[in-house]
Amino acid sequence: MATQEAFASRTAERTAVRRRPAVVALWTVQVLLAVFLIVASGLPKFAGQQDAVETFTKIGWGQWFRYFTGVVEVAGGVGLLVPRLAGLASLGLIGVMAGAVVTQVFVLEPAWAAFPAVLGVVFGVIAHAHRRETAALLDRVLRR
Numbered sequence: 001m002a003t004q005e006a007f008a009s010r011t012a013e014r015t016a017v018r019r020r021p022a023v024v025a026l027w028t029v030q031v032l033l034a035v036f037l038i039v040a041s042g043l044p045k046f047a048g049q050q051d052a053v054e055t056f057t058k059i060g061w062g063q064w065f066r067y068f069t070g071v072v073e074v075a076g077g078v079g080l081l082v083p084r085l086a087g088l089a090s091l092g093l094i095g096v097m098a099g100a101v102v103t104q105v106f107v108l109e110p111a112w113a114a115f116p117a118v119l120g121v122v123f124g125v126i127a128h129a130h131r132r133e134t135a136a137l138l139d140r141v142l143r144r
Contacts, residue, residue, distance in 0.1 A: 026129050029122065030080045037077030037093075045070030059107055072096055080126070084137055087130030090123040097123060 045052045045066045056066035076096065079089025097120035104113035127134070 026126065030086060030126060033119070033122070033126075034077040034080040037073045037080070042070045042074035042077065045073070055108065059103060069096075083130075084133055087127050087134030088137060090127035090130065091134070093123045094120050094127065 045056075052066055053063065056063055056069075059065065072092070073096065076089045076093040079085040079092070082089075097116040100116035101113045101120070104110060104116065
């Protein structure tokens with residue numbers, strides 16, 4: 001019995017050592033995306049940056065949608081930084097990126113649709129990596 005426990009312990013240690021670079025890479029990507037979403041994408045919408053105002057004028061839903069999009073992006077960026085929320089934030093951001101792809105293709109500039117599409121795939125990878133935390137969070141919330 002002790003031998004099996006020792007083997008299981010060594011196996012768990014080796015798995016943890018192998019996973020560490022992947023976890024560091026994942027969190028590095030999450031932090032970089034969070035900074036991008038908050039600083040480069042969300043805040044300019046709140047500040048009324050000229051290109052953001054013009055873009056949302058072209059979309060035609062009014063400037064309230066610019067503020068709404070900014071709130072969602074900043075909330076998603078903050079969520080990426082919170083371990084328990086990272087998976088759920090990523091799932092929400094996949095939806096935001098899907099909307100951005102559709103908007104780029106049908107309203108704005110189709111050539112730029114690739115950028116939110118790639119971000120959507122990256123958010124999918126992040127959501128998948130955090131699937132256990134997301135399931136535990138949803139289980140905890142839905143049990144109440």
